[in-house]
Amino acid sequence: xxxxxxxxxGVVQPGGSLRLSCAASGxxxxxxxxxxxxxxxxxxxxxxAVVSFxxxxxxxxxxxxxxxxxxxxxxKNKVYxxxxxxxxxxxxxxYCAKDSxxxxxxxxxxxxxxxxxx
Amino acid sequence: ExxxxxxxxxxxxxxxxRATLSCRASQSVTSNLAWYQQKPGQAPRLLIYxxxxxxxxxxxRFSGSGSGTEFTLTISSLQSEDSAVYYCLQYxxxxxxxxxxxxxxxxx
Numbered sequence: 419x420x421x422x423x424x425x426x427x428g429v430v431q432p433g434g435s436l437r438l439s440c441a442a443s444g445x446x447x448x449x450x451x452x453x454x455x456x457x458x459x460x461x462x463x464x465x466x467a468v469v470s471f472x473x474x475x476x477x478x479x480x481x482x483x484x485x486x487x488x489x490x491x492x493x494k495n496k497v498y499x500x501x502x503x504x505x506x507x508x509x510x511x512x513y514c515a516k517d518s519x520x521x522x523x524x525x526x527x528x529x530x531x532x533x534x535x536x
Numbered sequence: 537e538x539x540x541x542x543x544x545x546x547x548x549x550x551x552x553x554r555a556t557l558s559c560r561a562s563q564s565v566t567s568n569l570a571w572y573q574q575k576p577g578q579a580p581r582l583l584i585y586x587x588x589x590x591x592x593x594x595x596x597r598f599s600g601s602g603s604g605t606e607f608t609l610t611i612s613s614l615q616s617e618d619s620a621v622y623y624c625l626q627y628x629x630x631x632x633x634x635x636x637x638x639x640x641x642x643x644x
Contacts, residue, residue, distance in 0.1 A: 453633075463572075463580065463623055465633040477631040513579055521627040522570040524591065526579040 420444035420525060422514045427530030430504055438499040438530055440514030445525075448472075448492040451517035454499045456510035457529075466512070467499060482508075504534045538562050538626050542636035550644040555611040557639045559624035564604045568628035571600055571609045574638075575620045583622075584609065611641070619643045 426438040440452070454466040467488035469476050476488050487500040497514060511531050515523035539562040549555045559569065567587040572580040582591040584600040587607060597612045611618055624636040 462637045463625075463635040465631075465635070468631065468633075479632040518585070520585070521568070521630065521633075522582070522585050522625060523572075523580075524582050524585070526581070528579050 422516065422525060422527035424512065424514050424527045424530040427512065427532045429533045429535060431536050432504060432506055432534055434504050434534070435500070435502045436504065436532060438501070438512055438514075438532070440497045440499075440527055442495045442497070442514075442516070445516070447495040450519065451521075452488075452490060452497040453515040453517060453523060454488060454497075455513045455515050455523070455526075456508075456532075457513070458507070458510045461510075464510075468517070469497060501532070504532075506534050508532065509534045537632055538565060538629050538634050540624055540626055540634050540636035542622075542624060542639050544639060545637070546640045546642065548642045548644050549611075549614045551616060552613050555614050555618070555641055557609040557611075557622055557641070559602075559607040559609070559636050561605045561607075561626055563629075565626040565628035567603055568626060569600075569602065569607050570625045570627065571598075572623045572625065573618075573620045574623065580623065614641070614643065616643055 423441045453468045469488045485503045490497045511529040513529045514527040516525040518524040541560045543558045569587045571584040574580040588600040621638045621640045623638045
């Protein structure tokens with residue numbers, strides 16, 4: 419079954435850290451770039467990070483650059499998002515998404531909720 | 537960064553009628569435009585990629601058109617299950633990938 423399953427969300431205080439995980443199954447994980455996309459409560463979608471199929475290239479938007487790190491372990495079929503110095507505005511559902519090879523997202527997980535609050 | 541603007545913000549359509557959703561890019565994205573459907577409490581689902589190609593399993597009542605900076609998603613005969621928020625995504629110039637703010641489709 420082709421799927422992505424996120425985990426690791428929770429409540430964290432401002433300035434804190436959290437690591438999200440995404441487990442992939444049903445496709446050749448090591449052949450595809452992987453993304454994280456987030457959605458603040460009642461808001462739209464915001465792309466957060468991408469890692470290339472081999473883990474050698476990573477990109478971030480300015481809103482998280484220097485605070486978030488994306489990585490992957492192809493031996494475990496997992497992608498991670500390490501988040502540091504979290505802010506209230508980082509509160510969102512974080513989705514893991516598979517790249518199609520042509521740079522749009524063709525498979526999404528169900529998401530994991532991150533709440534940054536004191 | 538390419539800014540994507542969707543209109544209208546909300547669309548109310550009767551079952552069986554046509555729904556037309558618009559997406560405008562601040563600069564050309566050629567044909568690298570995708571559409572996603574998101575129902576409450578669910579992850580987004582890919583509907584259309586490359587402006588007009590339906591994803592696997594997507595009904596033929598969904599169609600996409602446009603090029604450059606102006607794009608349209610059309611639902612030819614709205615069904616009750618089509619009530620959702622629809623987002624466009626440009627993947628021509630990245631990073632960053634950028635989404636529109638969404639159009640909510642309500643059933644009258």
